[in-house]
Amino acid sequence: MMAFFWQRALLFSLAATMSVYADMKLDCRPDFMTLVWTESRSQADTSLFRLGNCFPTTYSATEAVFSMDFNNCNFRTLVTGDLLMYTNDLTYSSSPDSHIMGFTHPVVCAYERPKDWYPMIYDPVFNTYGLGDLVFHIGLMNADFSGPAESTTFPLGSIIPIMASVAQQTHQPLLLLLEECVAATTPALQPESTIYTIITNKGCLVDSMISRSKFEPRQKSSEIHLSLQALRLGAGEEVFIHCKLVAWDPNGLDNTKKACHYVKEHGWELLDNSAYSNLCDCCESSCKSRRIRSISGKYGMVQKAVLGPLTITDVNS
Structure with a gap:
């Protein structure tokens, strides 16, 4: 080919x-x-x-x-x-x-792309968003995050590998964070949308408290890997993951700019440096927001992104 x-x-x-x-x-x-x-x-x-x-x-x-x-x-x-x-x-x-x-x-x-060429199973769900001179990506990946997923269907309880990244271009090195993520049965969030909260409170992976969801160790600051356990939402229906992606100064972590997940029998842990896991202490209360400070001294970069559709199947149904 x-x-x-x-x-x-x-x-x-x-x-x-x-x-x-x-x-x-x-x-x-x-x-x-x-x-x-x-x-x-x-x-x-x-x-x-x-x-x-x-x-x-x-x-x-x-x-x-x-x-x-x-x-x-x-x-x-x-x-x-x-x-x-x-x-x-x-x-x-x-x-x-x-x-x-x-x-x-x-x-x-x-x-x-040759006209007679098509992906073996489907067009990879890998969406691209531009913001100024930054290019954000979010996509479904295969099990070891080495390439796009080969299917958008996941059995209930299995792991959905998700990768988000930012192409930094002329910026100094940036840290990519997931500030918020929810799953919904609609491609656009509406007041009547059924949603399930995955990440909230400025980077807290709250789903990890009740599931096997977790952030994977970083390969580079401009990427973040999320292993999300397939949730019971809209069984057999299309599901969309809505996220806020944040590009940030790697040296500017605080309780409003962080990536935290819950480790069983240990508690909340900061992805990028477990020695500073106290930044996650607010994950079960309120992580207060402050004015965004930029990499350039003016503002940070926030981009909304939607991943999907994907389908979660119940093997027992």
């Missing part, structure tokens, strides 16, 4: 400008890509670059090279219109003694 793609491969650059200190070359092939990042700053440690969760294939004093299959490195697949897109993030995490700030750069290989 991929052999049809190479003649019409399109390379999308989502960043407004490239750094004057570096040059990125991206070669999108039928089923793999090669990325070469060239640095002119002598202080940069090219071994610290990552493509998704992958280390460089090779690196030198000035270059980091990645030659990777799209099935590796946590590439995300997005089918939209006539395009099949593979997206990832190139990240640089500077060492503690370095003066070079870490950053993230989007990597996208896009192909014109």
Whole structure:
């Protein structure tokens, strides 16, 4: 199938400008890509670059090279219109003694989808939302979060893997949080909608108190992985997950900007640093809101998103 793609491969650059200190070359092939990042700053440690969760294939004093299959490195697949897109993030995490700030750069290989090509089971539920120069994603994933789910149907009690992310582009590294999430039987929330609360109180996964739902360990700050236990809501009907996604300063966590889940026989735990789990103490009372402070000093980024439809089946019915 991929052999049809190479003649019409399109390379999308989502960043407004490239750094004057570096040059990125991206070669999108039928089923793999090669990325070469060239640095002119002598202080940069090219071994610290990552493509998704992958280390460089090779690196030198000035270059980091990645030659990777799209099935590796946590590439995300997005089918939209006539395009099949593979997206990832190139990240640089500077060492503690370095003066070079870490950053993230989007990597996208896009192909014109052949007219006779269709997903094996369905078009992946993976929605994209733009807000300024940020691009938010939310989607259903497979069991190990390595790619899109192959079905939108989940048995009652099974785990629904959900991933949300933000393409940071020209921003400094951001932390992606889920501030609120509810499940509903309607694609738009209405006063008469039947809803089930999943996350509330500024990032508290309250569903984890009565289920196996939990946040998975982060692979990168710009993504958050949620393992949601399929709930009893609208059995056999279409279900939609409505969320508020927040892009935030990684150093600005407080009791209104956090990701907390409940660990049985332990209590509330902060996803990003369990040593500061006291930020979750308000999860069963009220986590008071305050004025949003921005990464740039003015405001934070909040985006509403809807995931679905998906279907939850009761095996006993």
